Amino acid sequence: MATLPQEMSYVAHGAGGGPEVLALARGPVPEPKADELLIRVLAAGVNRPDVAQRGGSYPPPPGASPVLGLEVAGEVVACGAGTGRFRVGERVCALANGGGYAEYCVAPEAQCLPIPEGLDTLRAAALPETYFTVWANLFGHGRLRAGETVLVHGGTSGIGVTAIQLAEAFGATVLATAGSADKVEACRRFGAKAAFNYREQDFVAEVKNFTGGRGLDVVLDMVGAPYFARNLQCLGLDGRLVMIAFLGGTTAEKVDLRPIMVRRITVTGSTMRPRTTAQKGEIARALEEQVWPLLRQGRCLPPVHATFPLSRAAEAHALMESSTHIGKIVLTVAE
Structure with missing residues (x-):
C-alpha cells in the first residue's frame, strides 16, 4: 500500500459569507477512527446544506469535520478498527458527516456503499445526499x-x-x-x-x-x-x-x-445530518437492496448538470444559488 501524505488540499470557507469566501487551503489528512474509512476523494457532490453551512445557518454536528461536503466517491485508502466490509483499494460512495470538499475524507463504514456497476465516480458522487x-x-x-x-x-x-x-x-x-x-x-x-x-x-x-x-x-x-x-x-x-x-x-x-x-x-x-450512524446505516442498506439494482440497470441515474475542479468551488456554489441548474453539481478532486 502506498504511503499516505501528511497534508492535503481542501476548500476552506473562513468565517463564512458568500461563495467568494471559498478558497483552497492546506491541512492534515484525517485519520479514520473506529468504524470509519478514509477515502481518497475523486469527486464530491455539491448540495444546498453546503451552501447553508457556508452561510452559517447549518453548523456541523459535534465531532464532524468543519470542512464542507456531505457526499463523496473515491477509493478506500485506510480502514479504522472495527471495519470489515470494505477493503483498501475498493471504490465506494459515501454519505459523509462533513469534509467532502477535500482530497481525503473520512466516513463511517455504515454510511458507505459500493459504487454501482456501470457508474463512474462523477455520477457516484451525486448519489448519497439526495x-x-x-x-x-x-x-x-x-x-x-x-x-x-x-x-x-x-x-x-x-x-x-x-x-x-x-x-x-x-x-x-x-x-x-x-x-x-x-x-x-x-x-x-x-x-x-x-x-x-x-x-x-x-x-x-x-x-x-x-x-x-x-x-x-x-x-x-x-x-x-x-x-x-x-x-x-x-x-x-x-x-x-x-x-x-x-x-x-x-x-x-x-x-x-x-x-x-x-x-x-x-x-x-426531517433533516439527514443529525441522524445517528446506525440510522443512516439502515437507510444505506435499504438503498442498496431497493435502489442500487435500478442504478445497475441504468435507471434513476442522477443527471450531472456541471462539474468544477475543487479550486473552483466558489463557482459551483454561485451556480447552486442561481437555481439555473437541472440536476447535480459535482466537484472533481482527483483522477
Whole structure:
C-alpha cells in the first residue's frame, strides 16, 4: 500500500459569507477512527446544506469535520478498527458527516456503499445526499406507495430529480413544479406525468384538475412557509406533507389548519445530518437492496448538470444559488 501524505488540499470557507469566501487551503489528512474509512476523494457532490453551512445557518454536528461536503466517491485508502466490509483499494460512495470538499475524507463504514456497476465516480458522487434524503423522507416519513400520486416541488433540483425518478420507478404517479418552461419539460423527461410552472400557473388548481378533485397522497416540499397553506389544499384524505427544507422561509402566518383535521393530513419532515450512524446505516442498506439494482440497470441515474475542479468551488456554489441548474453539481478532486 502506498504511503499516505501528511497534508492535503481542501476548500476552506473562513468565517463564512458568500461563495467568494471559498478558497483552497492546506491541512492534515484525517485519520479514520473506529468504524470509519478514509477515502481518497475523486469527486464530491455539491448540495444546498453546503451552501447553508457556508452561510452559517447549518453548523456541523459535534465531532464532524468543519470542512464542507456531505457526499463523496473515491477509493478506500485506510480502514479504522472495527471495519470489515470494505477493503483498501475498493471504490465506494459515501454519505459523509462533513469534509467532502477535500482530497481525503473520512466516513463511517455504515454510511458507505459500493459504487454501482456501470457508474463512474462523477455520477457516484451525486448519489448519497439526495438518495438518502429522498428515500428516508418520501418513502419513509411520506410512506409513498405504488398507485399513489405525489407532488414534488423543485422538480429539477438534485432532490427533485431523484424524487421524480424513484417515485415513478416504484409505481407512483408524479407531478412536479419548476420555474421555467425548460425545467417543466425536464421534469416530464425524468418521469413526471405533469409539471407546472409555478411562476405562471396555480399549482393548487392544476393539482385539483389533474386528480379530479380527489387531491394528492403526498407532497414533498422544500420551499416552506410560502407553500404551506397551498400544500394543505393539494392533499386529499389521509394525505402526507413532507418538508425537507425552508428555502422560502420558516414562519407561515394566517394558515387555515382545518384541512389537517378534516382530511386527516399528516405533516412531517426531517433533516439527514443529525441522524445517528446506525440510522443512516439502515437507510444505506435499504438503498442498496431497493435502489442500487435500478442504478445497475441504468435507471434513476442522477443527471450531472456541471462539474468544477475543487479550486473552483466558489463557482459551483454561485451556480447552486442561481437555481439555473437541472440536476447535480459535482466537484472533481482527483483522477
